[in-house]
Amino acid sequence: MAKLLTGLKPTGEFTLGNYIGAIVPLVKMQDEYDEVYLFVADLHALTIYQDPKELRERIRKFIAMYIACGVNPTKVTIYLQSENPYIPAISWLLECTTQFGEASRMIQFKEKSKQNTNFSVGLFTYPVLMAADILYCDTDYVPVGIDQKQHVELARDVAERFNHKYGETFVLPQPYIAKAGTKIKDLKDPTKKMSKSEENPQGVITMFDTKEEITKKIMRATTDSEMNVCFDEENKPGISNLLNIASVLSGQEITDIEKEFVGKNYGEFKAYVAEIVACKLEKIQTKYEALLKGNELDRILDEGIQKSIALAQAKYEEMKEKMGIVR
Ligand code: ATP
Numbered sequence: 498m499a500k501l502l503t504g505l506k507p508t509g510e511f512t513l514g515n516y517i518g519a520i521v522p523l524v525k526m527q528d529e530y531d532e533v534y535l536f537v538a539d540l541h542a543l544t545i546y547q548d549p550k551e552l553r554e555r556i557r558k559f560i561a562m563y564i565a566c567g568v569n570p571t572k573v574t575i576y577l578q579s580e581n582p583y584i585p586a587i588s589w590l591l592e593c594t595t596q597f598g599e600a601s602r603m604i605q606f607k608e609k610s611k612q613n614t615n616f617s618v619g620l621f622t623y624p625v626l627m628a629a630d631i632l633y634c635d636t637d638y639v640p641v642g643i644d645q646k647q648h649v650e651l652a653r654d655v656a657e658r659f660n661h662k663y664g665e666t667f668v669l670p671q672p673y674i675a676k677a678g679t680k681i682k683d684l685k686d687p688t689k690k691m692s693k694s695e696e697n698p699q700g701v702i703t704m705f706d707t708k709e710e711i712t713k714k715i716m717r718a719t720t721d722s723e724m725n726v727c728f729d730e731e732n733k734p735g736i737s738n739l740l741n742i743a744s745v746l747s748g749q750e751i752t753d754i755e756k757e758f759v760g761k762n763y764g765e766f767k768a769y770v771a772e773i774v775a776c777k778l779e780k781i782q783t784k785y786e787a788l789l790k791g792n793e794l795d796r797i798l799d800e801g802i803q804k805s806i807a808l809a810q811a812k813y814e815e816m817k818e819k820m821g822i823v824r
Pocket residue numbers: 504505506507508509512514515517518519640641642643645679680681682690691692693694695
């Protein structure tokens with residue numbers, strides 16, 4: 498009975514990087530696991546100030562986008578983190594099981610607290626809430642980007658400590674890191690990852706971009722001064738990034754794409770990549786628009802949250818009982 502769970506923070510527009518890094522692997526794996534959970538980590542988004550109106554719109558957009566991208570709602574339990582009141586309650590019980598020292602070692606906290614002079618307590622306790630997200634439903638695997646690996650390991654350590662102190666309660670989760678080849682880079686600066694919080698929109702393709710925007714961004718992507726379409730991440734990060742994108746979206750092997758472009762110039766190659774991306778996103782966008790208009794989304798979320806609450810409530814009661822907070 499292997500279980501898989503992951504979540505995305507609605508802190509910016511859903512990017513092609515999120516799609517390729519987090520959603521494509523989940524769609525591939527959804528039929529291989531007995532239970533799969535996918536949620537919008539809206540409570541985590543609050544750790545850094547979000548405009549309430551924009552956040553509200555984005556939460557719904559994320560859910561519609563998950564499904565438009567191929568996540569099967571009859572197989573995957575889809576929900577909003579904030580609609581399950583037992584998750585923050587479990588998080589508190591876990592906070593009391595987490596060492597201040599181990600939470601202080603989290604790299605994301607160190608980096609984000611350096612970027613903002615006024616940071617919240619929530620930014621510090623963020624990984625414990627993430628542990629609650631993961632542990633309440635006995636998840637075995639957590640597909641995340643490499644930056645989140647340390648947080649999943651913390652969840653595992655906290656679970657182990659809880660089990661040791663109070664008796665067997667949690668399954669120990671493992672991070673599942675997608676292969677390095679699918680780390681999508683910024684088009685303008687292919688040495689860094691394509692990120693939703695990037696200020697220069699020219700390097701980032703969002704899932705809502707039009708064909709014109711996609712074409713413009715890809716045609717202006719930073720490449721090298723050679724004329725050779727071949728995969729070499731170290732010396733040709735721009736071309737390698739475009740090859741990665743084209744390969745994941747078309748299902749073609751990178752070596753086959755390289756062969757097709759022997760003797761052709763970068764302009765022709767970029768036009769080909771732009772066409773693949775635009776074509777894929779157009780199909781997703783059509784589904785997305787239909788989902789946003791209908792009421793299917795609410796039905797899916799209602800079902801998802803019911804299942805999530807039932808599991809979290811049972812885990813919360815079990816934890817309280819074991820910790821001695823019962824009448
Ligand atoms: P932020 O820029 O605000 O940190 P982000 O775009 O990195 O946001 P997250 O919500 O932190 O997005 O990440 C959600 C998941 O999407 C990550 O766990 C990671 O697996 C994946 N992801 C994000 N960006 C990329 C990328 N450029 N390439 C591959 N995967 C990515």
